Amino acid sequence: MLRQSAMEGDFLRQCEWLSRFGAAGTLVSPKIHSASHLNPRMSGTNPMRVLFTHYGDEWFRGSEQLLFDLLKKLDRNRVEPIVWCNGAAMAEAARSAGITTYRTPLEFYFDYNSPRFNLSHYRALVREGVALVRRHNIRVLHANGAAPHQWLVPVARATRLPLLAHLHIDYRRRSRFVCLLHQ
Numbered sequence: 001m002l003r004q005s006a007m008e009g010d011f012l013r014q015c016e017w018l019s020r021f022g023a024a025g026t027l028v029s030p031k032i033h034s035a036s037h038l039n040p041r042m043s044g045t046n047p048m049r050v051l052f053t054h055y056g057d058e059w060f061r062g063s064e065q066l067l068f069d070l071l072k073k074l075d076r077n078r079v080e081p082i083v084w085c086n087g088a089a090m091a092e093a094a095r096s097a098g099i100t101t102y103r104t105p106l107e108f109y110f111d112y113n114s115p116r117f118n119l120s121h122y123r124a125l126v127r128e129g130v131a132l133v134r135r136h137n138i139r140v141l142h143a144n145g146a147a148p149h150q151w152l153v154p155v156a157r158a159t160r161l162p163l164l165a166h167l168h169i170d171y172r173r174r175s176r177f178v179c180l181l182h183q
Contacts, residue, residue, distance in 0.1 A: 047080040051138045053129075054085040055106045055147035064090050067144045067166075071099060082136050084129070100136070104128060108147035122151060129155035142166060 052071065056064055064087065071081050071094065083094040086106035094101040106125065109117040129152060132138065141156050141163040143149040149165050156163040 045077075047076060047078050048139045049080045049082060049136050050140045050142055051129075051132055051136070052081050052083050052142045052144060053148035053152055054083065054087070054090055054144040055108060056085070056087045056090060056145070058087055058089060063145055064093070068093050068097070072097060082132065082138065084132060102132065106148070106151075108150045111147075125151040126154045126158070130158050133159045133161065140164060 052067060054064065054067055067090070071083070074081060081094075081099050083091070083099050083101040085091055085094070085101070085103060088103070091101050091103040104125070107115055107118070107121060109115065109122065129141075133141075133155060138159075138161065141152050141161055143152050143163065143165045146165070146167060149163070152163055155161075
């Protein structure tokens, strides 16, 4: 287990890198993404708001536990987490830790054992993501696993925010492409 300061430092360094180079690794205009909006020490006392999105089953283990450990160890003076998930166990754990949490029936498509594609539901997820970004003035999007990345890519592009994919396993080639990890 990483010490709290090392874990936070790695996360903030990744966010600052994304703010300068964008999700695709290409240099982004400083007018669009200045590092000051990601580093609270540069912009005053307001913590950076990060939308942590998790897709999982109705249990609390594996990726849920990893995300929850990360959320608990964040310095709330520097990072204010907002959680968007589909599982009741994850939502309850985040709420009990005092984290603003939204629970939505999330779906991902075109992968092994995924439901049939539903354009209206997919568009609704993207709209809800954009609404959460605007409502909470989110500065960084965090996908906990590959599935949330599928609908967070259009959210990131629409809002011009960096997107961090936190992957816990090696995904098959098809899964990487359908979840838009190649972007």
